[in-house]
Amino acid sequence: xxxxxxxxxxxxxxxxxxxxxxxxxxxxxxxxxxxxxxxxxxxxxxxxxxxxxxxxxxxxxxxxxxxxxxxxxxxxxxxxxxxxxxxxxxxxxxxxxxxxxxxxxxxxxxxxxxxxxxxxxxxxxxxxxxxxxxxxxxxxxxxxxxxxxxxxxxxxxxxxxxxxxxxxxxxxxxxxxxxxxxxxxxxxxxxxxxxxxxxx
Amino acid sequence: xxxxxxxxxxxxxxxxxxxxxxxxxxxxxxxxxxxxxxxxxxxxxxxxxxxxxxxxxxxxxxxxxxxxxxxxxxxxxxxxxxxxxxxxxxxxxxxxxxxxxxxxxxxxxxxxxxxxxxxxxxxxxxxxxxxxxxxxxxxxxxxxxxxxxxxxxxxxxxxxxxxxxxxxxxxxxxxxxxxxxxxxxxxxxxxxxxxxxxxx
Numbered sequence: 001x002x003x004x005x006x007x008x009x010x011x012x013x014x015x016x017x018x019x020x021x022x023x024x025x026x027x028x029x030x031x032x033x034x035x036x037x038x039x040x041x042x043x044x045x046x047x048x049x050x051x052x053x054x055x056x057x058x059x060x061x062x063x064x065x066x067x068x069x070x071x072x073x074x075x076x077x078x079x080x081x082x083x084x085x086x087x088x089x090x091x092x093x094x095x096x097x098x099x100x101x102x103x104x105x106x107x108x109x110x111x112x113x114x115x116x117x118x119x120x121x122x123x124x125x126x127x128x129x130x131x132x133x134x135x136x137x138x139x140x141x142x143x144x145x146x147x148x149x150x151x152x153x154x155x156x157x158x159x160x161x162x163x164x165x166x167x168x169x170x171x172x173x174x175x176x177x178x179x180x181x182x183x184x185x186x187x188x189x190x191x192x193x194x195x196x197x198x199x200x
Numbered sequence: 201x202x203x204x205x206x207x208x209x210x211x212x213x214x215x216x217x218x219x220x221x222x223x224x225x226x227x228x229x230x231x232x233x234x235x236x237x238x239x240x241x242x243x244x245x246x247x248x249x250x251x252x253x254x255x256x257x258x259x260x261x262x263x264x265x266x267x268x269x270x271x272x273x274x275x276x277x278x279x280x281x282x283x284x285x286x287x288x289x290x291x292x293x294x295x296x297x298x299x300x301x302x303x304x305x306x307x308x309x310x311x312x313x314x315x316x317x318x319x320x321x322x323x324x325x326x327x328x329x330x331x332x333x334x335x336x337x338x339x340x341x342x343x344x345x346x347x348x349x350x351x352x353x354x355x356x357x358x359x360x361x362x363x364x365x366x367x368x369x370x371x372x373x374x375x376x377x378x379x380x381x382x383x384x385x386x387x388x389x390x391x392x393x394x395x396x397x398x399x400x
Contacts, residue, residue, distance in 0.1 A: 029314060029317075030316075030317050032314070032316065033279065034279070034280055038281075039279065039280075040275075040279070040280065040281050047279075048276070048279045048280075049279045050277070050278050050279035050280075051276075051277050051278075051279070052277075055277075055278035055279070055280070055313070055314065055315065056315065056316045057260065057315040057316050057319055057321065058316075060257065060260050060344075060347060062391050062392060063391075064391050070389070070390070070391060073389040073390060074390060075240075076248070076251075077250070077251050077252075077255075077364070077389075077390065078250050078251075078255040079233065079234070079239065079240070079247075079248045079249045079250035079251070079255070080234055080239075080240065080248075080250075080255070081240050113255070114229060114232075114255065115255065115256065115257040115347075116230075116232065116256045116257050116258075116316070116317070116318045116319060117229075117230045117316070117317045117318055118316045118317055118318075118319070119257055119316060119318070119319060121257065121347075140340065140343075142387070142391040143340075143343075143344075143387075143391060143392055144260075144343075144344040144345075144346075144347070144392050145344075146344075147260055147315075147321075147344070164277070187342070187343075189270070189273040189277075190270070190273055190274060190277065191262050191263075191264050191270060191342040191343060192262060192343055192344050
């Protein structure tokens with residue numbers, strides 16, 4: 001509940017930007033959620049929060065057939081050296097789960113470009129085995145597959161998305177074990193796939 | 201050509217970050233191009249430059265059938281108020297050109313969300329008349345359509361993209377006349393559509 005008057009529900013009296021609206025809004029904007037005074041409320045007067053805790057897109061990813069060729073095209077277009085190609089990792093580390101079942105054969109190659117202050121462009125080449133990546137390639141061909149968001153408490157966030165009707169198609173750890181991901185089929189409502197990323 | 205030694209081709213001696221590598225790299229990274237010492241060179245030793253002048257993605261855009269419904273779903277997911285829906289503008293201002301020909305009927309509705317420090321998420325509902333938006337909807341259904349980059353000197357940048365084999369499918373002005381856009385079919389090499397945006 002607001003601790004201040006209704007026309008300025010500034011919640012954190014200790015904040016250095018307290019009641020200093022422009023830098024407050026800018027700070028919130030860059031962290032991907034609204035300050036209290038701009039946040040919508042539900043019918044009971046409670047603040048509506050982003051389902052994921054923020055709405056910062058950290059990645060836009062494309063499914064490609066031949067990552068070596070496509071990454072060179074992107075590198076030439078961007079005027080940068082082609083980035084290294086890495087694998088999605090071995091099953092022993094990645095522990096890939098596809099549609100709720102272990103998927104030891106599911107795999108991919110990956111390459112990443114800088115796309116902005118908080119954004120990477122990811123290329124993904126599926127390995128031909130069944131996976132959410134291969135499903136997209138078989139159904140849609142090459143193209144933009146998902147946008148990704150950084151989260152905390154992955155299980156809780158996946159459940160929140162499932163309650164909204166999204167389908168968790170695949171989960172696993174990063175290839176080096178330094179975090180985990182989950183893909184949500186949000187095509188019914190958000191018209192795209194989203195990925196949640198939790199780096200440890 | 202580098203004005204300094206080969207192992208540190210720092211070009212701008214008046215820069216406050218001159219020879220101060222970490223802040224230099226961070227500054228370049230956030231502006232979307234590499235510092236001289238990190239930039240690749242062609243066979244003649246000349247620096248390779250980004251085709252567009254930078255590689256900062258400023259927008260990721262989705263084609264949707266019903267913008268009013270989808271924008272409410274995104275707003276609820278992000279915990280924000282639904283943004284206003286605006287039109288792509290009247291032909292008198294937009295001067296839409298589709299595949300090289302005037303397209304006075306081509307139109308769309310638009311809505312924008314914050315997606316990060318330098319990124320907006322755009323929803324586009326085509327109006328049923330022929331356009332690059334409607335073509336995507338008819339061929340692919342709803343989904344992520346393009347990533348966009350801010351440019352200067354639009355004509356020059358469109359030509360540079362066409363020389364790479366991209367096809368300019370549509371051009372026009374912003375609905376309020378405050379800038380212009382061009383769509384490039386880059387599916388052959390980059391496996392997606394890109395949009396160039398020049399705000400006046």
